Amino acid sequence: MNDKKQTQLEEIDLLESLYEYVIPKFREAHDIMVSMLDFPREERIRVAELGCGFGELSRRIYEFFPEAVIMGLDNRTEILDRALENLQDFKGQFIPMHKDLNDPKWCSNLGPLHAVMSSFTLDYLETDRHRDLISEAIEELDTDGRWISCEFFSTEDNRINRVFHDIEVNIIQNAMVQGKVSKEQIESLTESNILRQQHYVCEINEKIEWLKNAGFEEIEMPWRFLNIAILTAKKGKN
Numbered sequence: 001m002n003d004k005k006q007t008q009l010e011e012i013d014l015l016e017s018l019y020e021y022v023i024p025k026f027r028e029a030h031d032i033m034v035s036m037l038d039f040p041r042e043e044r045i046r047v048a049e050l051g052c053g054f055g056e057l058s059r060r061i062y063e064f065f066p067e068a069v070i071m072g073l074d075n076r077t078e079i080l081d082r083a084l085e086n087l088q089d090f091k092g093q094f095i096p097m098h099k100d101l102n103d104p105k106w107c108s109n110l111g112p113l114h115a116v117m118s119s120f121t122l123d124y125l126e127t128d129r130h131r132d133l134i135s136e137a138i139e140e141l142d143t144d145g146r147w148i149s150c151e152f153f154s155t156e157d158n159r160i161n162r163v164f165h166d167i168e169v170n171i172i173q174n175a176m177v178q179g180k181v182s183k184e185q186i187e188s189l190t191e192s193n194i195l196r197q198q199h200y201v202c203e204i205n206e207k208i209e210w211l212k213n214a215g216f217e218e219i220e221m222p223w224r225f226l227n228i229a230i231l232t233a234k235k236g237k238n
Contacts (some may be wrong), residue, residue, distance in 0.1 A: 023120060024167050025225045029150045030060045030119065032223040036148050036232045037115055041065060045114040048073060048140065050101060050133075051121025055083035055094070061117075062090055071110055073099040102129055104136060111140035118149045123199045130200065135214040138235055147216055147233040154201045155227060164226040204229055 034057075039045050044067040049058055052072030061068055072087075072094060074080050080096040087094040099106040102125065116137045122130055137147065155161065175181045204221065208231065211219050216233035223230040 022168070022172075023228075024164070024171055025228060026056075029223065029225075029228065029230060030057050032230055033057065033117060033119065033148050033150055034060050034064050036222060036230070037061070037065065037146065039065070039114060042067060043114075044069060046112070047071070047115045047117055048107075048110050048113050048137075050106075050116065050118035050137075051124075052083050052096075053079060053119075053121075055086045057117065057119045058083070058087060058090075058094060062087075062093070067093075069093050069095065071095045071097050073097050073101070073106065075100045101125060101133060104132070106133075107136050107140050112142040113140050113145055114142060115146040115148060116141060117147075118151070120151055122149060123151045123153075123201050126200050127202060130202070131210045131213075134210050134216075138214050138216060141235040143235060143237055145235045147211065147235075148230065150223075150228065150230045152199065152201050152227050153204045153207070153229055155203070160226050164228075167226070204231070207231060 037045065037047075041064065043065070045065055046069050047058075047061060048071045049061075050073050052058055052070075052074050055072065058070045058072055061070060070090075070093065072080065072083055074083070074096070075098065077098055080098060084094065084096050101121070122133070125133065134147070138145075141147070172181070176183060204224075208219055208221075211231065211233045215236060217236040218232075218234040220232050221229055222232060
């Protein structure tokens, strides 16, 4: 294994172990997202998870919908391999797919879907691409299909930004005091290429407008925590 590959795997290991200490309310957000899937528990729902990461959200979906078929999309093969390993109990139901969300062909061979879901991924897309992806996603949804996404949003109120930053710092500091993470681990993660990717954070009202223009209906924000929010929407019958 070459040095570059080894470094990538080390970064992935680090990110997987520290993710919940980097994003406040990470698990709570996933619980709310899954609760927005208003289908019978026994139904074999088909879900596309955009930016599936290590499979945390997919595993939560399986706890509620054990027959679900989930297409896990990510642009890093190493992360897809880890997700498949973490979800080996659902072999055949979890389908890892190497896809680049910047490519409009990301949605080929996915539909019809009951839901398109994404957790802390779409703000890595440039604004125009993010907007276009929503229009592409609705075409893959069955009638009454759901859009459910959670991501960071910008706000004009700097108090919210300050409070959010302080909470992030407190979570990390408490985790270090409890011996769950080390200062060296946090510094290494901060310097990693994974977290240093550029973000293109929009405002919540902008995202709602994109969903409307794409043809989604019943757009709601069922949960928000400072700069993080979940948006849900439903594909209409027309």
